[in-house]
Amino acid sequence: MTNNKSSNRIVVPEARQALNSMKAEIASELGLSNYEATDKGNLTSRQNGYVGGYMTKKLVEQAQRQLSGK
Secondary structure (H helix, E strand, O other), X not given: OOOOOOOOOOOXXXXXXXXXXXXXXXXXXOOOOOHHHOOHHHOOHHHHHHHXXXXXXXXXXXXXXXXXXX
C-alpha cells in the first residue's frame, strides 16, 4: 500500500534553489508571470504540466550534453 507522502523529493538538497530558479524562468517563458507567488491550485493542470514538462526536457538536454562532453 502506498503512503500519502510525496515522491517528488529533491535528492540533492543543494540543487533546490537552482531548480526553483529554473522553474520560475520557464514559467516566465511560458507567459506565467509571478509564478513563485501564484497559488498553483488556481492554475490549470495544463499550465502546471507545461512548467514541469519543460523543466524535465531542459534537465534531460543538460544531462545529455554533459554525458556527451559538449
